Amino acid sequence: MVSLLAFSRSELSAQDNPFMRMAGKKYANYYAELNDFYHDITSHRYSGDVQKTVSQLKEVAAKTGSREWQLEADYAELLTGAYMNDNFSQEQRIQSTFNLLKKAQKANVTQVELRLRDHIIDGYANYIQNYELAFEQADIQEKQLQEVTSNDIPEKTMYYLQIANLHYKFRDYANAIVCFERIMGEKDSMFNLWHKFHSLNGLGLIYRYSFNDLDRSDSCFRAISHLKYLNSIGESMRGSWEGIAEGNMGCNMFLRSEYDKAIPLLKSSLEKVLKDNDDYGYPSVPATYLATIYLKKSNTPKAKQYIDVAITTCLKNPKSTERTAPVYEVLSKYYAAIGNATLSMEYMDSTLRENKKNEEQFSALQMMRVEQRKHLSEQKLKDEQLNTEKIKETGYLKIMLITFVGLLALGGILARYLVLYRKKQAAYQELVRKSQEWASTTVKYPLPFHPETEDAIPAGSIEPDAKQSASETDRQLFEQVQILLQNEPLYRNSAVAINDLARRMNVNRTYLSQAINRCTGKNFSTFINEYRIKEAVLLMSSNPKKFSFEGIAFEVGFTDRRIFYTAFMKITGLSPSEFRKNL
Numbered sequence: 001m002v003s004l005l006a007f008s009r010s011e012l013s014a015q016d017n018p019f020m021r022m023a024g025k026k027y028a029n030y031y032a033e034l035n036d037f038y039h040d041i042t043s044h045r046y047s048g049d050v051q052k053t054v055s056q057l058k059e060v061a062a063k064t065g066s067r068e069w070q071l072e073a074d075y076a077e078l079l080t081g082a083y084m085n086d087n088f089s090q091e092q093r094i095q096s097t098f099n100l101l102k103k104a105q106k107a108n109v110t111q112v113e114l115r116l117r118d119h120i121i122d123g124y125a126n127y128i129q130n131y132e133l134a135f136e137q138a139d140i141q142e143k144q145l146q147e148v149t150s151n152d153i154p155e156k157t158m159y160y161l162q163i164a165n166l167h168y169k170f171r172d173y174a175n176a177i178v179c180f181e182r183i184m185g186e187k188d189s190m191f192n193l194w195h196k197f198h199s200l201n202g203l204g205l206i207y208r209y210s211f212n213d214l215d216r217s218d219s220c221f222r223a224i225s226h227l228k229y230l231n232s233i234g235e236s237m238r239g240s241w242e243g244i245a246e247g248n249m250g251c252n253m254f255l256r257s258e259y260d261k262a263i264p265l266l267k268s269s270l271e272k273v274l275k276d277n278d279d280y281g282y283p284s285v286p287a288t289y290l291a292t293i294y295l296k297k298s299n300t301p302k303a304k305q306y307i308d309v310a311i312t313t314c315l316k317n318p319k320s321t322e323r324t325a326p327v328y329e330v331l332s333k334y335y336a337a338i339g340n341a342t343l344s345m346e347y348m349d350s351t352l353r354e355n356k357k358n359e360e361q362f363s364a365l366q367m368m369r370v371e372q373r374k375h376l377s378e379q380k381l382k383d384e385q386l387n388t389e390k391i392k393e394t395g396y397l398k399i400m401l402i403t404f405v406g407l408l409a410l411g412g413i414l415a416r417y418l419v420l421y422r423k424k425q426a427a428y429q430e431l432v433r434k435s436q437e438w439a440s441t442t443v444k445y446p447l448p449f450h451p452e453t454e455d456a457i458p459a460g461s462i463e464p465d466a467k468q469s470a471s472e473t474d475r476q477l478f479e480q481v482q483i484l485l486q487n488e489p490l491y492r493n494s495a496v497a498i499n500d501l502a503r504r505m506n507v508n509r510t511y512l513s514q515a516i517n518r519c520t521g522k523n524f525s526t527f528i529n530e531y532r533i534k535e536a537v538l539l540m541s542s543n544p545k546k547f548s549f550e551g552i553a554f555e556v557g558f559t560d561r562r563i564f565y566t567a568f569m570k571i572t573g574l575s576p577s578e579f580r581k582n583l
Contacts, residue, residue, distance in 0.1 A: 017056045023064050027111050028154050032191070034072070035155070041079050050080050067107040074100055075112055083119075090127045094120055110144070111153055117141050118159050125166055131365075132372035138163045142179070150186045157183045157195040168202055170366070173210045177203065188228040197241050200224050204248055212566045214252045221245040221252075236275075243272030247286040255560070259293045266290045270309065281323055284314035288326045295333050303334055325354035355550050355561065359577075381410075428574060428582040435572045435579070439537035470518040477515035480505055491531040494559045498524045532556040533571045536564070540576070544583050549576045 022030035041050060057073035060066070082088045082096040097119050104113040117137055124134035142163055150156045164179030180199040186192055204220035207213045224230075224245040230238060247269030253262035266286040273283050287310035294303035310327045332347035384407060470478075484504060490496050498516075502509040516527050535556045539547055547555070553564035569575050574582070 017059055019056050019060045019069075020063075023060050023066070023069065027068075028151060031111070031154050038076070038079060041076070042083060054080060068109050068112070071100070071104055071107060071109050071112045074103065075115070090123055094123045094128070097123070110148060111155075114141065114144065114148075114153060114155070114159055117144075118162055121162055121166070125169075129368070130372055131166075131170070131369045132376050134166060135369075136376075138166055145182075150189075150192070154189070154191055157186050157192045161195045161198055164199070164202065168206075170369070171210075171362070173206045177206060180206075190229050190232060193227060193229045193233065196227055197224060200227075201244065201248070208248075208252060208255070209562055212563070214255060218249055218252050221248045239272040239275055243269040244282060245269075246272070247282070247289075250286060251289055254289050254293065255563075259296065262289065263293060266293075270306075274309075274313075281314055284310040284323050284327060287313065288323075288330050291330045292333065295330070295337055298337070300334065300337050303330075303337075307331060307334055322358055325351050325358065328354055352548055352550050356548060359549075381407075425582065428578060431573045432579055432582045435537050435574070436541050439534040439541070470515075473511075474515040474518045477505075477507060477512055478519040480507075481512070481516065485531055489531070489535070491528045492535075492555070492557045494554075494557045496528065496557070528557075529567045530571060532558060532564075533568055536568060536576075537572065537579070540580055541583065544580050552576070 019034075022034065037053070054073060054076045057069065057076050061069035061073050078096055078100055082093045088096075097116050101113060101116040101120070104116060117140065121134050121137050121141065124130045124137065141159060145153075145156055145159055148156065160179045160183050164176050164183070167173070167176035167179065180203050183192070183195050183199040184203075188196075200220045200223050204217045207217040207220065222245070225242055230241075246265045250262045250265030250269060253259070253265060266289050269286040270283055270290070273286075287306045291303045291306035291310060294300075294306065307327075307330060310330070314323050314327050328347050328351040332344050332351060334344075335341075335347060336344035481501060484501065485491060490500065490504075493500075498513055499509050502512045505512065513524060516522070516524055520527055522530075533556070536552050539552050539555065549564070550561050553561050556564075558564040558567070565576060568579070572579060
């Protein structure tokens with residue numbers, strides 16, 4: 001094999017081969033040009049002779065004696081063969097990619113190895129839908145990414161984004177956050193800019209929906225407009241991302257009930273994303289929130305204007321079912337506002353069906369992965385059994401005994417897993433029992449058991465400082481509030497405020513707020529939510545299949561399913577679905 005040192009720079013550059021000028025250089029210096037070529041092939045935009053270009057790659061490999069360039073040539077052949085040939089099935093493509101991956105691992109060519117494994121993860125997750133195998137490869141990919149730098153592998157953030165999105169799809173937010181934050185920790189560059197857009201957006205959504213941390217969510221969306229190189233991209237793309245960030249901040253303002261602050265952000269978002277001739281349905285999000293706000297302000301003509309925008313843009317991407325339910329919900333509220341009860345009920349039914357369908361789809365996705373994990377374990381066990389038989393046939397008794405010990409160890413692990421699983425289920429069922437006991441107990445001062453704490457501290461129990469500062473007047477006011485809420489479930493009204501209770505009791509609002517805070521250590525919102533969750537527990541326990549989670553949320557006084565989920569989890573220690581599952 002001829003060494004690169006045998007060729008002078010002039011001899012290499014003299015060849016009629018565009019890849020020759022890349023030979024001998026660091027991968028980071030030519031990766032963009034090389035990947036543009038690969039991207040043009042896979043997107044059918046390459047105008048040159050593909051076979052000639054593959055031959056040129058082979059020529060570089062032959063003249064330099066480089067294993068890296070030989071693998072690049074093999075990769076180009078893989079793209080033009082298995083990936084561009086419609087006669088190849090997805091399984092055949094992945095198998096061909098695995099075969100080349102083994103060669104890259106043996107040659108220790110990291111950039112090709114990572115690129116090939118990224119194809120495999122994408123194939124398993126998005127085409128074959130074998131998620132367990134996708135996660136298996138993603139774990140390997142993530143470990144290897146931690147051992148390289150973006151100076152050596154500039155595509156590092158792109159590979160992390162694929163893994164982050166896989167975790168996000170399965171609501172594994174902890175691991176998704178890790179990957180998103182690793183992307184944000186990489187250096188600023190034009191290549192990394194796109195991946196940082198997605199990372200900040202993903203982090204903002206996780207902090208909003210999973211942690212109900214709207215301030216931290218806002219900081220992520222604001223950071224999008226401060227990314228370096230933002231002004232270097234096209235006006236259309238910049239406007240789209242700025243619009244998405246503003247729309248998400250407007251959504252957070254809506255969730256805080258700061259409607260006048262939300263309106264300009266949502267309007268600006270809608271204007272920017274529509275200007276880009278958006279075709280993926282995002283404008284329906286700010287349009288839906290604007291319509292909801294104007295309904296709250298009793299401006300039905302303005303609400304209808306944005307409802308029409310939401311419907312039109314939502315139809316552009318019918319596969320995005322998560323955006324369909326909010327549109328149905330605002331339609332239901334609109335028709336209720338104009339006095340058409342029939343259509344209002346129909347759209348509310350549609351909302352509940354859409355939400356139920358989304359949850360069922362996610363549950364089916366999780367169940368699919370569980371089945372795939374089981375199948376993978378069984379397949380590995382079969383492979384081990386076949387290997388054991390082969391060892392017996394060849395007479396390697398020592399190796400057979402080692403394998404047998406390994407199987408016993410695996411059985412021990414599985415047995416331990418089963419014990420832990422049963423303990424977990426028992427713990428969940430105990431939480432359900434204690435939550436039901438708490439919910440069925442008449443509220444007295446101090447409040448009864450609070451199932452979210454580990455030491456069974458009574459719900460609403462007073463912190464030491466709160467106990468000392470609560471006066472007799474505070475206690476009397478607090479007892480009056482309890483009696484009022486026991487006799488009249490005012491908490492079912494989603495708009496109920498402390499001012500309402502103060503007027504009913506004919507007391508000063510500030511005194512009432514202080515009494516609740518000093519006697520319970522909680523603010524009014526948390527105090528009211530405990531009553532709502534108490535009733536939700538009773539509803540779910542009385543007839544588990546009668547009510548949907550959305551129906552229960554609305555019945556007990558919540559206006560948003562996610563807020564209900566967060567409050568339920570915080571107070572009972574279980575999500576609504578886990579509670580129902582363990583009844």
